[in-house]
Amino acid sequence: xxxxxxxxxxxxxxxxxxxxxxxxxxxxxxxxxxxxxxxxxxxxxxxxxxxxxxxxxxxxxxxxxxxxxxxxxxxxxxxxxxxxxxxxxxxxxxxxxxxxxxxxxxxxxxxxxxxxxxxxxxxxxxxxxxxx
Amino acid sequence: xxxxxxxxxxxxxxxxxxxxxxxxxxxxxxxxxxxxxxxxxxxxxxxxxxxxxxxxxxxxxxxxxxxxx
Numbered sequence: 747x748x749x750x751x752x753x754x755x756x757x758x759x760x761x762x763x764x765x766x767x768x769x770x771x772x773x774x775x776x777x778x779x780x781x782x783x784x785x786x787x788x789x790x791x792x793x794x795x796x797x798x799x800x801x802x803x804x805x806x807x808x809x810x811x812x813x814x815x816x817x818x819x820x821x822x823x824x825x826x827x828x829x830x831x832x833x834x835x836x837x838x839x840x841x842x843x844x845x846x847x848x849x850x851x852x853x854x855x856x857x858x859x860x861x862x863x864x865x866x867x868x869x870x871x872x873x874x875x876x877x878x
Numbered sequence: 879x880x881x882x883x884x885x886x887x888x889x890x891x892x893x894x895x896x897x898x899x900x901x902x903x904x905x906x907x908x909x910x911x912x913x914x915x916x917x918x919x920x921x922x923x924x925x926x927x928x929x930x931x932x933x934x935x936x937x938x939x940x941x942x943x944x945x946x947x
Contacts (some may be wrong), residue, residue, distance in 0.1 A: 777900050777901055777902075778896070778897065778898060778899060778900070778901065778904075779882055779885060779886065779896050779899070779901060779904055781901055782881060782882045782885070782901055783880075783882045786880045786881065786882055793880070793881070797881050797905070798901065799901060799902060799905050870902070872900055873900045873901075873902035873903050873906075874900070874902075874903050874906075
């Protein structure tokens with residue numbers, strides 16, 4: 747399944763001015779056991795304490811209950827990105843993945859978080875009815 | 879052993895192909911397999927204890943059994 751996220755396509759300083767352009771990037775959503783394997787290989791310390799499903803559910807619950815998305819803290823945002831990163835079949839490292847996004851614009855960040863919320867909903871709804 | 883490998887091991891032992899299955903469904907399947915295995919073990923332990931005490935089987939008593947006492 748493909749999922750598109752808003753990314754920054756250009757971020758450079760030209761003649762003392764910051765030029766920022768936005769675009770979209772398609773990611774392949776992989777919800778098989780491979781995402782748990784990615785969790786274990788990319789974040790071994792956390793994987794030793796908690797499996798990806800429990801982590802995802804915990805983050806999703808906070809995301810669902812938080813009414814004002816602009817109030818999300820930086821550590822929570824990183825946790826949110828860690829989670830979706832494991833569900834994406836990508837060759838990017840986590841730092842490269844984070845660098846795709848811009849957190850300086852409130853409007854863009856709002857759009858991005860809403861899209862990420864959708865990703866979490868897809869992850870939970872794609873399981874069999876009895877398990878989702 | 880990483881959790882993913884333990885899951886693969888449990889599913890392979892039960893003859894389930896995990897490829898393409900959703901991670902939530904896999905987790906649910908693995909826990910079902912573990913519950914089944916635990917039930918089987920309890921049943922085997924029960925039978926073992928019974929055979930150690932010389933009991934071959936346990937069945938409901940009939941009226942004839944009471945009369946024969």
